[in-house]
Amino acid sequence: MDTKRKHLIRLGAGVAAGLGAVALVWAGTASAGAEENSTQSDFEAQVIGGQEAEEGQYPWLVGLGSAGSGTPWENQFCGGSVIAPTVVLTAAHCVESDAPEDLAVFSGSVDLEGPDIVTTGVADIHVAEDYESPTQFANDWALLLLAEPVDVEPIALNADLTEFDAFETAGWGLTEENEYPTLARWVEVPFVDDTQCAEAYPDEHDAASMVCAGDLASGGIDACSGDSGGPLMAGAEDGSQVLAGIVSWGYGCAEPGYPGVYSEVATFVPTIEEVVAGWGAEL
Numbered sequence: 391m392d393t394k395r396k397h398l399i400r401l402g403a404g405v406a407a408g409l410g411a412v413a414l415v416w417a418g419t420a421s422a423g424a425e426e427n428s429t430q431s432d433f434e435a436q437v438i439g440g441q442e443a444e445e446g447q448y449p450w451l452v453g454l455g456s457a458g459s460g461t462p463w464e465n466q467f468c469g470g471s472v473i474a475p476t477v478v479l480t481a482a483h484c485v486e487s488d489a490p491e492d493l494a495v496f497s498g499s500v501d502l503e504g505p506d507i508v509t510t511g512v513a514d515i516h517v518a519e520d521y522e523s524p525t526q527f528a529n530d531w532a533l534l535l536l537a538e539p540v541d542v543e544p545i546a547l548n549a550d551l552t553e554f555d556a557f558e559t560a561g562w563g564l565t566e567e568n569e570y571p572t573l574a575r576w577v578e579v580p581f582v583d584d585t586q587c588a589e590a591y592p593d594e595h596d597a598a599s600m601v602c603a604g605d606l607a608s609g610g611i612d613a614c615s616g617d618s619g620g621p622l623m624a625g626a627e628d629g630s631q632v633l634a635g636i637v638s639w640g641y642g643c644a645e646p647g648y649p650g651v652y653s654e655v656a657t658f659v660p661t662i663e664e665v666v667a668g669w670g671a672e673l
Contacts, residue, residue: 437559438566438644439611440577443500448560450545450633451574453496454480454534454619462494462509463502463572469561469620470495471633473547474671475539479662480619481636481653482521482532490515490534497540500574502562511537516665518658528596530638530653533662535669545621547673548632549659554624556580557603557634559650563617564643570616577611579603579622582649590648591641599657601635604649612644613637622652 443451450472455465468484478495485493490512499506514535521529560576580603587602588595595602603622604612613620622635635652642648655662666673 437561437563437575437577437612437617438614440560440565440575442571443560443574443576445500445506447500448574448576448621448623449543451500451560451621452478452540452542453502453562454478454484455494455496457492457494457511461503462496462507463562463570465494466496466502466562467616468618469563469616469637470534471621471636472497472540472542472544473633473662474544474666474673475541476536476671477666477669477673478534478536479547479633479636479655480532480534481638482517482530483527483638484619485515485532485534486517486521488515493534495534495536495540497542501572502574503572508540510540513537514669518661525594525596527594527600527639527651529599529658531636531655531658531662533665535671544673545623545631545633546626547659547662548624548634548656551654551656553583554581554634556624558623558631559603559613559617559620559637559652560623561613561617561620561637563620563637564614566644577613579611579613579650580605582606587649587651591651595651599654600638601652601654602649603635603652604640604644606647606649609644609646609648612640612650614643 453466454468470478470480493512495510498508516533518529582602584597617637620637623631624634640650
């Protein structure tokens with residue numbers, strides 16, 4: 391496995407118009423810091439436009455990275471959500487080329503360099519069979535079976551297609567300061583309907599498997615490179631949070647007119663339940 395920090399590069403609108411959204415490998419490691427992002431906008435926003443998460447705020451949030459030497463912060467390249475003690479839900483583009491033994495999951499803390507971080511191996515991977523059908527990054531989800539249970543609170547899956555007004559997303563991805571933080575960050579992002587999202591991404595938006603969120607008019611708030619696979623969360627009626635989406639792709643980060651695109655979890659719930667049951671686990 392390539393141990394370099396890898397993630398979906400979210401291209402700037404000018405470049406993307408000619409190339410589309412493309413999965414690439416970033417040439418630097420987290421410890422070395424991010425390379426200069428030529429697509430960075432002029433606005434001051436901070437995940438982009440956010441703030442540091444507190445311990446216990448998102449207990450199900452995990453980092454996904456390379457197994458082997460190096461700290462969790464050095465090895466982390468994607469995010470994920472614990473949906474059962476031995477199962478993590480993430481993005482297909484994060485793991486489609488990996489073997490289970492190449493991967494590790496970092497749980498138990500929002501601080502990837504903190505003393506409470508637990509590193510757990512991966513025993514099996516299930517990538518959505520219809521990933522990238524009918525469009526690029528459609529059905530961008532995957533499940534990881536952990537080698538042993540993790541002692542964190544799982545998040546429930548949003549099982550219907552209810553449209554929420556706003557969401558929260560969190561992770562260790564690139565900030566507006568062009569850095570990868572050791573402490574996870576979070577930000578609130580408003581819902582963008584399918585019509586507006588399709589206008590932003592003509593011929594690339596798949597309404598059946600994608601949900602969009604962000605500030606269309608001003609930008610400034612978004613997930614970014616390194617947040618892929620992490621959670622898009624919505625408030626449930628009982629005050630808890632449910633997993634509504636998975637950080638997937640977009641043009642640039644927090645660019646006006648280009649919302650973040652997330653895999654819509656409700657679409658995949660029956661298949662997820664089937665795979666999890668086949669592993670002998672239970673949601």
